Amino acid sequence: MRKELIAGNWKMNKTCQQTRQYFEEMLPGIDCEGRDVVICPTYLSLKDAVEATAKTNVKIGAQNMHYEESGAFTGEVSAEMLKEAGVQFVIIGHSERRTYYAETNESVNKKVKKALLSELTPIVCVGENLDQRQKGETFDFVREQIEKSLEGINDERLVVAYEPIWAIGTGVTATSEQAEEVCEFIRGVLGEKCKENSEKIRILYGGSVNASNIKELMSCKDIDGVLVGGASLKSDFVKIVNYE
Ligand code: 13P
Numbered sequence: 561m562r563k564e565l566i567a568g569n570w571k572m573n574k575t576c577q578q579t580r581q582y583f584e585e586m587l588p589g590i591d592c593e594g595r596d597v598v599i600c601p602t603y604l605s606l607k608d609a610v611e612a613t614a615k616t617n618v619k620i621g622a623q624n625m626h627y628e629e630s631g632a633f634t635g636e637v638s639a640e641m642l643k644e645a646g647v648q649f650v651i652i653g654h655s656e657r658r659t660y661y662a663e664t665n666e667s668v669n670k671k672v673k674k675a676l677l678s679e680l681t682p683i684v685c686v687g688e689n690l691d692q693r694q695k696g697e698t699f700d701f702v703r704e705q706i707e708k709s710l711e712g713i714n715d716e717r718l719v720v721a722y723e724p725i726w727a728i729g730t731g732v733t734a735t736s737e738q739a740e741e742v743c744e745f746i747r748g749v750l751g752e753k754c755k756e757n758s759e760k761i762r763i764l765y766g767g768s769v770n771a772s773n774i775k776e777l778m779s780c781k782d783i784d785g786v787l788v789g790g791a792s793l794k795s796d797f798v799k800i801v802n803y804e
Pocket residue numbers: 569654723727728729730731766767768769787788789790791
């Protein structure tokens with residue numbers, strides 16, 4: 561009942577020219593019948609990406625946005641600007657933004673509300689670090705992130721991405737059991753907050769996803785898709801999207 565969603569987060573990679581080249585090379589190989597495929601390039605490459613994918617089923621997302629409509633916020637981009645550029649999704653609260661740019665559950669909450677109002681689909685990221693996992697704090701920490709980041713929000717369009725920080729960019733993927741355990745827990749927390757919508761909200765796993773582990777991850781009951789970093793920059797992404 562939940563449509564699978566395979567998203568690529570390019571982070572700070574690829575120029576506009578490299579963006580156009582990427583789509584030229586990979587679009588012919590993508591078969592996304594029945595699956596949502598979303599690519600999130602940098603702000604600067606968004607227009608090229610939207611143009612390149614215009615006649616395809618591939619959708620484009622941003623990696624962040626501001627919650628205000630406009631104003632004196634140097635270096636920021638609003639939801640309205642993203643909409644006008646043809647963007648349909650937006651990643652909010654990625655752990656790199658929380659760590660390097662002091663994003664909090666409170667700012668994430670404002671952004672998610674604004675994204676939904678603006679008809680952008682938010683992909684809200686949560687996940688513990690290695691220290692928290694080793695101390696057995698994963699569930700408490702993820703619960704707090706969900707409760708605070710999604711306070712006052714009950715919307716079936718939401719997408720939640722579980723990205724354990726220790727699995728991001730490390731080549732250490734969570735086992736499918738570890739990933740499913742937390743994704744199932746997240747659905748339970750969403751059930752308390754969002755009632756019946758929790759069965760419609762898509763939950764993604766992210767952290768060293770590649771062409772070899774995608775199938776097993778996707779076989780888990782509460783994993784509806786993946787958020788791919790490094791492997792989304794390469795031709796490997798076609799294999800991930802087309803996994804069978
Ligand atoms: P990697 O796939 O490179 O581990 O990155 C995951 C991620 O942060 C996606 O948002």
